[in-house]
Amino acid sequence: MTAAPERRGELLATAAEVFAAQGYNATTVRRIADEAGMLAGSLYYHFDSKESMVDEILSTFLNELWAGYDEVLAAGLGPRETIEALVTQSFKEIDRHRAAVAIYQKEARHLAAQPRFGYLADSQVKFERAWLGTLERGVAAGVFRADLDVRLTYRFVRDTVWVAASWYRPGGQHSPEEIARQYLSMVLDGVAVRS
Amino acid sequence: MTAAPERRGELLATAAEVFAAQGYNATTVRRIADEAGMLAGSLYYHFDSKESMVDEILSTFLNELWAGYDEVLAAGLGPRETIEALVTQSFKEIDRHRAAVAIYQKEARHLAAQPRFGYLADSQVKFERAWLGTLERGVAAGVFRADLDVRLTYRFVRDTVWVAASWYRPGGQHSPEEIARQYLSMVLDGVAVRS
Amino acid sequence: MTAAPERRGELLATAAEVFAAQGYNATTVRRIADEAGMLAGSLYYHFDSKESMVDEILSTFLNELWAGYDEVLAAGLGPRETIEALVTQSFKEIDRHRAAVAIYQKEARHLAAQPRFGYLADSQVKFERAWLGTLERGVAAGVFRADLDVRLTYRFVRDTVWVAASWYRPGGQHSPEEIARQYLSMVLDGVAVRS
Amino acid sequence: MTAAPERRGELLATAAEVFAAQGYNATTVRRIADEAGMLAGSLYYHFDSKESMVDEILSTFLNELWAGYDEVLAAGLGPRETIEALVTQSFKEIDRHRAAVAIYQKEARHLAAQPRFGYLADSQVKFERAWLGTLERGVAAGVFRADLDVRLTYRFVRDTVWVAASWYRPGGQHSPEEIARQYLSMVLDGVAVRS
DNA sequence: TATGAATGAGCGTTCATTCAT
DNA sequence: CATGAATGAACGCTCATTCAT
Numbered sequence: 001m002t003a004a005p006e007r008r009g010e011l012l013a014t015a016a017e018v019f020a021a022q023g024y025n026a027t028t029v030r031r032i033a034d035e036a037g038m039l040a041g042s043l044y045y046h047f048d049s050k051e052s053m054v055d056e057i058l059s060t061f062l063n064e065l066w067a068g069y070d071e072v073l074a075a076g077l078g079p080r081e082t083i084e085a086l087v088t089q090s091f092k093e094i095d096r097h098r099a100a101v102a103i104y105q106k107e108a109r110h111l112a113a114q115p116r117f118g119y120l121a122d123s124q125v126k127f128e129r130a131w132l133g134t135l136e137r138g139v140a141a142g143v144f145r146a147d148l149d150v151r152l153t154y155r156f157v158r159d160t161v162w163v164a165a166s167w168y169r170p171g172g173q174h175s176p177e178e179i180a181r182q183y184l185s186m187v188l189d190g191v192a193v194r195s
Numbered sequence: 196m197t198a199a200p201e202r203r204g205e206l207l208a209t210a211a212e213v214f215a216a217q218g219y220n221a222t223t224v225r226r227i228a229d230e231a232g233m234l235a236g237s238l239y240y241h242f243d244s245k246e247s248m249v250d251e252i253l254s255t256f257l258n259e260l261w262a263g264y265d266e267v268l269a270a271g272l273g274p275r276e277t278i279e280a281l282v283t284q285s286f287k288e289i290d291r292h293r294a295a296v297a298i299y300q301k302e303a304r305h306l307a308a309q310p311r312f313g314y315l316a317d318s319q320v321k322f323e324r325a326w327l328g329t330l331e332r333g334v335a336a337g338v339f340r341a342d343l344d345v346r347l348t349y350r351f352v353r354d355t356v357w358v359a360a361s362w363y364r365p366g367g368q369h370s371p372e373e374i375a376r377q378y379l380s381m382v383l384d385g386v387a388v389r390s
Numbered sequence: 391m392t393a394a395p396e397r398r399g400e401l402l403a404t405a406a407e408v409f410a411a412q413g414y415n416a417t418t419v420r421r422i423a424d425e426a427g428m429l430a431g432s433l434y435y436h437f438d439s440k441e442s443m444v445d446e447i448l449s450t451f452l453n454e455l456w457a458g459y460d461e462v463l464a465a466g467l468g469p470r471e472t473i474e475a476l477v478t479q480s481f482k483e484i485d486r487h488r489a490a491v492a493i494y495q496k497e498a499r500h501l502a503a504q505p506r507f508g509y510l511a512d513s514q515v516k517f518e519r520a521w522l523g524t525l526e527r528g529v530a531a532g533v534f535r536a537d538l539d540v541r542l543t544y545r546f547v548r549d550t551v552w553v554a555a556s557w558y559r560p561g562g563q564h565s566p567e568e569i570a571r572q573y574l575s576m577v578l579d580g581v582a583v584r585s
Numbered sequence: 586m587t588a589a590p591e592r593r594g595e596l597l598a599t600a601a602e603v604f605a606a607q608g609y610n611a612t613t614v615r616r617i618a619d620e621a622g623m624l625a626g627s628l629y630y631h632f633d634s635k636e637s638m639v640d641e642i643l644s645t646f647l648n649e650l651w652a653g654y655d656e657v658l659a660a661g662l663g664p665r666e667t668i669e670a671l672v673t674q675s676f677k678e679i680d681r682h683r684a685a686v687a688i689y690q691k692e693a694r695h696l697a698a699q700p701r702f703g704y705l706a707d708s709q710v711k712f713e714r715a716w717l718g719t720l721e722r723g724v725a726a727g728v729f730r731a732d733l734d735v736r737l738t739y740r741f742v743r744d745t746v747w748v749a750a751s752w753y754r755p756g757g758q759h760s761p762e763e764i765a766r767q768y769l770s771m772v773l774d775g776v777a778v779r780s
Numbered sequence: 781t782a783t784g785a786a787t788g789a790g791c792g793t794t795c796a797t798t799c800a801t
Numbered sequence: 802c803a804t805g806a807a808t809g810a811a812c813g814c815t816c817a818t819t820c821a822t
Contacts, residue, residue, distance in 0.1 A: 007802095023305065025220045029796060041798075042803045050796065080387065106301065110217060144386055149369065152377050153386055155362060156355065163354040174344070182347050190385035191330075191339055191348055192275065202785090224813060237786050239814065397781095413695065415610045419817060431819075432782045440817065470777065496691065500607060534776055539759070542767050543776055549748040550741065557740060564734070572737050580775035581729055581738055582665065592806090614792060626794075627807050635792065 011036055011046055012060075015053045016099035024054055024107045054103065055116060061100035062123050065093050073130055079138030080188070086131065087161055087187075088180040094165045095176040101165040131158060157187055206231055206241055207255075210248045211294035219249055219302045249298065250311060256295035257318050260288050268325055274333030275383070281326065282356055282382075283375040289360045290371040296360035326353060352382055401426055401436055402450075405443045406489035414444055414497045444493065445506060451490035452513050455483050463520055469528030470578070476521065477551055477577075478570040484555045485566040491555035521548060547577055596621055596631055597645075600638045601684035609639055609692045639688065640701060646685035647708050650678050658715055664723030665773070671716065672746055672772075673765040679750045680761040686750035716743060742772055 015032045022031070029050050030040040047053050072085040094101050112120040132154045138144035144153070160183065168179070209231045213222050224245050225235040242248050267280040289296050299315075307315040327349045333339035339348070356378065363374070405422045412421070419440050420430040437443050462475040484491050502510040522544045528534035534543070551573065558569075599621045603612050614635050615625040632638050657670040679686050689705075697705040717739045723729035729738070745768065753764070 023218070023220065025218060026305070028794085038802090039804060040796080041805075044797070044799095045802060110221070143388055145388055148377055148381065148386065152369070152374065153381065155359070156378065156381050157386070159358040159361075160351065160355050163358050164350070166354075167350060174347070179347070182343055183351065186343065186348065186351055186385070187381070188385045188387040190381070190383045191343065191352070192383040193338055193340055194389075223811080225811090233785090234787060235813080236788070236815075239816095240785060245813065413608070413610065415608060416695070418815085428781090429783055430817080431784075434818070434820095435781060500611065533778055535778055538767055538771065538776065542759070542764065543771065545749070545752060546745065546768065546771055547776070549751075550745050553744040553748050554740070556744075564737070569737065572733055573741065576733065576738065576741050576772070576775070578775045578777040580771070580773045581733065581742070582773040583728055583730055584779070613790085615790090623806090624808060625792080626809070629793065629795095630806060 008046055011043070012053065012057055013099075016057045016103065019054060019057070019107075020099035020102040024103065024111075051116070054107065054111065057100050058104055058108075058111075058117075059119060061093075061097045061104065062119065064097070065090075066123070066126070068093065069130060078143070079134050079141055080143045082134045083131075083138070083157070083188075084184055086134070087157075087184050088177065090161045091164070091176040091180040091183070094162075094168055095170055098165060098168060098170060101162065105162060105165055127158075128154070160187060203241055206238070207248065207252055208294075211252045211298065214249060214252070214302075215294035215297035219298065219306075246311070249302065249306065252295050253299060253303075253306075253312070254314060256288070256292045256299065257314065259292070261318070261321070263288065264325060273338070274329050274336055275338050277329045278326075278333070278352070278383075279379055281329070282352075282379050283372065285356045286359070286371040286375040286378070289357075289363055290365055293360060293363060293365060296357065300357060300360060322353075323349070355382060398436055401433070402443065402447055403489075406447045406493065409444060409447070409497075410489035410492040414493065414501075441506070444497065444501065447490050448494060448498075448501075448507075449509060451483075451487045451494065452509065454487070456513070456516070458483065459520060468533070469524050469531055470533050472524045473521075473528070473547070473578075474574055476524070477547075477574050478567065480551045481554070481566040481570040481573070484552075484558055485560055488555060488558060488560060491552065495552060495555055517548075518544070550577060593631055596628070597638065597642055598684075601642045601688065604639060604642070604692075605684035605687035609688065609696075636701070639692065639696065642685050643689060643693075643696075643702075644704060646678070646682045646689065647704065649682065651708070651711070653678065654715060663728070664719050664726055665728045667719045668716075668723070668742070668773075669769055671719070672742075672769050673762065675746045676749070676761040676765040676768070679747075679753055680755055683750060683753060683755060686747065690747060690750060712743075713739070745772060 011032075014036045015027075018027050018032050018035055027050075028040075029043060032053075033040040033043050036043070047056075068089045069086065072082065072089055075082075075085070077085060108120050108124075111117040112124075132150065135144055135150055135153055135157070139146050139150060164179065164183070174182075206227075210222075210227045213227050213230055217226070222245075223235075224238060227248075228235040228238050231238070238248075242251075263284045264281065267277065267284055270277075270280070272280060303315050303319075306312040307319075327345065330339055330345055330348055330352070334341050334345060359374070359378075369377075401422075404426045405417075408417050408422050408425055417440075418430075419433060422443075423430040423433050426433070437446075458479045459476065462472065462479055465472075465475070467475060498510050498514075501507040502514075522540065525534055525540055525543055525547070529536050529540060554569070554573070564572075596617075600612075600617045603617050603620055607616070612635075613625075614628060617638075618625040618628050621628070628638075632641075653674045654671065657667065657674055660667075660670070662670060693705050693709075696702040697709075717735065720729055720735055720738055720742070724731050724735060749764065749768070759767075
């Protein structure tokens with residue numbers, strides 16, 4: 001009875017790896033089945049469709065991401081500390097859901113066009129609100145530079161973090177925390193030596 | 196009569212827009228033809244295959260990119276000035292070849308696996324050599340921070356610039372030069388106010 | 391004014407070579423045009439269609455073949471001499487219309503299904519009448535063996551001669567007359583040494 | 586369960602009939618599927634490609650053919666008896682693999698150009714060695730005529746037998762053995778009455 | 781006469797999906 | 802739970818043919 005959910009999870013993990021490696025469109029359901037040691041048709045006992053697989057992969061990831069984010073946002077930290085906590089949290093998510101993050105990066109835009117994936121757009125909005133809001137709070141508080149276009153800054157910080165999923169490999173040289181530390185140092189203080 | 200090369204160019208521009216918007220695999224040749232006001236089969240009068248279309252789009256872009264980069268690299272500038280010039284040049288390329296850059300970002304990795312696209316991998320190597328080399332030169336010269344993992348810095352700067360292609364729209368609020376200026380300011384000096 | 395018919399003939403000769411070498415279906419009109427040093431569309435100034443090209447090739451060949459055959463059949467020869475003359479005449483046609491004969495061998499059966507190529511079936515009937523009739527005349531006259539199924543003999547002689555087109559190359563070791571002589575000797579007297 | 590191999594065999598038999606009737610190139614995979622009572626795409630559950638269908642048809646036929654031939658050649662018969670046995674064996678193969686033989690006749694030449702069908706050329710070489718060798722042995726032994734070009738004789742005998750596949754219908758008036766007997770009689774002793 | 785560009789039908793093939801077993 | 806066999810829509814591509822220039 002408890003075997004079923006586990007199997008589901010295994011299959012989704014397998015699917016996520018393949019989607020991340022080859023792209024959603026380029027991944028055939030046969031390939032996923034191969035990787036899982038079954039025939040293509042058999043996957044349909046577990047899932048309604050290929051689409052419902054990505055759906056479950058992405059929504060599971062986003063739920064966990066927001067659980068972490070919401071905790072950070074509710075902690076009542078200052079702007080700089082909030083940004084630091086969000087970035088650190090993000091790298092932890094990349095570490096734990098690398099495949100899902102990679103899929104999200106590559107496919108979110110065109111999946112979001114379908115009603116079923118409306119939550120992707122919702123998430124994007126919440127995301128912007130959280131980050132942009134924090135940055136604006138920081139500018140107002142005088143801890144972030146006021147001479148920069150804040151939307152540009154937002155995109156800069158956002159992209160800077162998430163693209164890392166495209167090259168990050170768990171178990172690599174640096175821990176997620178160490179990567180977060182260095183990224184934050186670069187983003188906040190710059191790579192140039194201060195004169 | 197120079198009509199033929201022009202038509203080719205128009206068709207490639209059309210194809211590039213669709214590839215960038217939908218992804219290479221998800222783009223049907225019928226869709227490109229629709230957009231160009233012809234039938235799918237007619238495209239094959241101008242091009243050998245769908246693949247040869249991306250090929251021409253990407254190689255044209257890379258040729259122009261490297262023409263600009265090589266000029267910068269040959270100018271004998273200091274490390275910081277070189278980085279500034281490369282970033283500025285990059286945003287100019289994003290402005291002029293937005294679609295090609297977006298395609299490059301999304302598809303390069305898996306296209307590079309085919310021999311025909313070997314130049315993508317070559318370009319990547321040259322790219323790393325130019326940027327990483329400049330950063331290392333800067334660290335040695337004391338103008339870039341020595342306390343950061345230089346490979347991490349390289350990825351940071353590289354991604355930071357090129358992901359911009361995913362949201363950049365020509366004719367938007369900021370000129371490429373202005374975006375480059377602000378990006379450089381963030382990357383070099385950080386977004387935090389100096390204490 | 392007299393240039394046109396000549397050009398037509400050249401083009402048909404070219405087409406016949408390609409048809410013979412690659413098969414009618416497998417031959418593209420572009421390939422014929424290439425071989426003729428023009429573009430595919432230009433052929434349609436000279437011919438209505440690809441089909442009309444084979445049509446002209448085959449009907450020209452059959453007209454010439456029957457001119458020769460009719461002469462032989464009208465000469466009032468005995469059955470053995472008639473067979474000898476027909477075989478010799480056939481090898482001369484193979485020599486002069488090798489490509490057309492090869493096309494005829496490979497394509498006649500399925501082309502004959504179309505009304506336009508009705509003459510192929512007609513020719514087949516005439517052909518059978520001439521050869522089978524001569525053989526039967528020979529059996530009755532006691533010059534051909536009576537212990538063989540005459541239809542089998544007919545097919546044997548007919549095929550034996552015409553398949554030669556599949557390997558015959560003009561200008562080879564043996565002249566058509568010499569080949570005819572040896573073939574006749576085999577067909578009439580057998581390859582075994584008489585005990 | 587041996588259902589799968591059987592289905593494969595049925596489908597190949599169907600495909601062979603259509604290939605033989607219309608030619609390989611002119612046969613559409615949809616037509617084969619129609620004949621088999623399924624949709625075109627369904628064939629690809631059983632076979633990789635249209636090409637792999639002919640491949641399997643031809644190689645199966647050639648394997649069986651050579652099994653029979655090799656047995657004959659290993660029997661240590663005299664030249665005349667060898668020829669008789671080979672011809673008889675050939676007509677049996679035509680009886681059992683009529684479609685495959687017809688396909689072989691029409692398509693072997695141009696298929697052999699592809700590496701995948703290299704075995705066609707190999708078979709041709711073996712074939713020539715077997716037949717030509719036997720004929721030469723017979724000439725040397727004084728049982729076959731020495732006044733004929735032996736390569737011409739080879740082609741004569743070879744074509745004489747195999748073209749029969751183009752008109753032979755299993756279950757017709759004559760059994761394969763009877764046809765073989767009469768063909769041998771003609772080839773060896775000629776159709777003319779001995780003076 | 782020939783070209784350049786296009787049409788439109790059809791082809792071999794792929795693939796998500798279904799379903800009886 | 803999984804398989805084996807099939808469906809059907811769509812895809813990339815080919816090719817005979819047309820036609821304005």
